[in-house]
Amino acid sequence: DAGVTQSPTHLIKTRGQHVTLRCSPISGHKSVSWYQQVLGQGPQFIFQYYEKEERGRGNFPDRFSARQFPNYSSELNVNALLLGDSALYLCASSLEVGPLNTGELFFGEGSRLTVL
Amino acid sequence: DQQVKQNSPSLSVQEGRISILNCDYTNSMFDYFLWYKKYPAEGPTFLISISSIKDKNEDGRFTVFLNKSAKHLSLHIVPSQPGDSAVYFCAATNNYGQNFVFGPGTRLSVLP
Secondary structure (H helix, E strand, O other), X not given: OOOOEEEOOEEEEOOOOOEEEEEEOOOOOOEEEEEEEOOOOOXXXXXXXXXXXXXXXXXOOOOEEEEEOOOOOEEEXXXXXXXXXXXXXXXXXXXXXXXXXXXXXXXXXXXXXXXO | XXXXXXXXXXXXXXXXXXXXXXXXXXXXXXXXXXXXXXXXXXXXXXXXXXXXXXXXXXXXXXXXXEEOOOOEEEEEEOOOOHHHOEEEEEEEEOOOOOOXXXXXXXXXXXXX
């Protein structure tokens, strides 16, 4: 079975540009979350989507947006890129949310974004 | 304001000995805690979890202990193996499957 897949794996952008990152969850998983991991720190929560609806949002500016499609895949968009947006962006999927969820997140390998 | 802290950035242990990784949290609303392991160029992988209604959970060589009054949890690995060398993240949440708060990680090196 395929795990969580993310694309692209690496990309370089310049300040002010826009980026779209993509994620396909594990088959059958309905929830997708996005995390940002800056070097030397733990992953920081950006968004969670479940059944195409936003269920949670972390402390990130409005330049960050996301959506989930009917097939449960997801996109993370970042506008007006800043140097500080350089990070590893991790997508994670889980089967459910709420009390039915085991709490375990399954992570992809991440998309490493470098902003010059 | 770090809600989940891992005060040891790194830890070195001899193969076969016990590894103890520590984690402290400040938010008393957290009710579920997880440990993730991360190898270079890979995403974090789930290792073990514990609910706040328990004080211990064991899975093979891995045991997690939770002390709610001290807001402290620890991961014990016995015996440690070279393949355990990785960065270990402690994570906490107060609503299953939503906002997980991660600590900064501890890099474990198991020396042969």
